[in-house]
Amino acid sequence: MYKYKMLSCALLLAAGLIAGTTVSAQTTMQPAGSSASGDTYPTAPRDPALKPVFEQFGSKPGLVALMNDFMDNLMADPVTRPFFQNADREHIKAELVDQFCVILDGPCTYTGKDMASVHRGMNVDRADFNALVEDLQKAMNKHDIPFRAQNKLLAKLAPMNRQIITKP
């Protein structure tokens, strides 16, 4: 009897958490006029719920400073360096600032390319993707961005793996 009480408690807890998350995902993932489908997916949509996170990132100047360290980390990391060493890194940083700024509901517009076409042909695999995420985590730690705020941004970036990872 007791056992089943515990079981149903645990299930309820799990169900509640899952339901809570999907509801919030549904309400926040409705992009305003963006085509969030398949290959033409330009970037993650603006999420008004993340406005406070934008402030935790230090608004736009914070993002600019963050991207400098992020790119330094990418160049110091033997996994990611080969991808970036011949690229226009100043341009990528500027696009990343706009991209993150939009996702976090900042006053910016993303004018860069869509994620699928920009990363096509690069042969990015999961290990490369995870390495880049870690380099970003390290940069965010260096800028004292709270861990929970970091994860809110990463939760928006993680699904982009489907456009970016092209090597099985």
Place this chain on the structure above:
Amino acid sequence: MHKFRGKKMLLVGALALAGGLVSLQAAAADGGDPADNVSGKLLLTGGVSQIEGSAGGGLTPWALIGSYGTQGQFGANAFYTRVNVQDYHLDDAGAMFGIDNRVEFSVAQQRFDTEDVGAALGLGRGFSFRQNVIGVKVRLFGDAVLDQDSWMPQVSVGAQYKSNNQGAILHAIGAKSDHGTDYYISTTKLFLSQSLLLDATVRFTKANQIGILGFGGDKHNSYQAEFEGSIAYLLSRNWAIGAEYRQKPNNLGIAKEDDWYDAFVAWAPTKHVSLTLAYANLGNIVIKDNQHGLYASVQVGF
């Protein structure tokens, strides 16, 4: 005497937990070093080694494939776990390897020491049961970490074959076999926006006290579905706290068996090392009720 030791263990557990949480403040500021990038998974997303050697929490397997190898990679790790309750202790060591983020193989050996209870039961002081476990796990679908735009969890199935070295004693206490296989299905999801990881596992088993007391019994001798669950809250890249629950069957007439619980703190200073400290409540074990104490585990890997 037992009461006193129990209190002492509890205190040690609480202090260790508190110590862990305090030193967290210091570690939260760490920058990590680029050399961590040798293998492809994110920190703490491989889980630790659960008591039967599979990747998971301390008590229950997760759908995650163990080790930090990811797609197209191979990773391995080894663990040692010690569980100390008032009247018994368990030493547990093993290894696992994960291939291509798809399949995980594991081996573990558990040594359960009956301390003074062994003498009381006429088996001899420090009489111990040894059990070997061979595990395999396959990820069916889903990605617990990357699929952050859907609620779809990562789902894996697994099996743990166990064989116990004390067949004669096990038969004498009413167990039907000295070996058996558990089958499980695990669903795990990281809710990154909430920094929360949830796991729900259903295990089909005949094992008495995870197999330490054999398989099947005079009361039941068929497979039963048991629920196991974990919840973990990520505090930083390197620290997580959480709790677990493991439902257990009750097959033996001579000794009732209780569900297990724990509350843990896990620390992964780098990808190559993790330490887990838990306070575990194991309930009744044979003639001793209310067994609880410290669970400590170290895992090293590449």
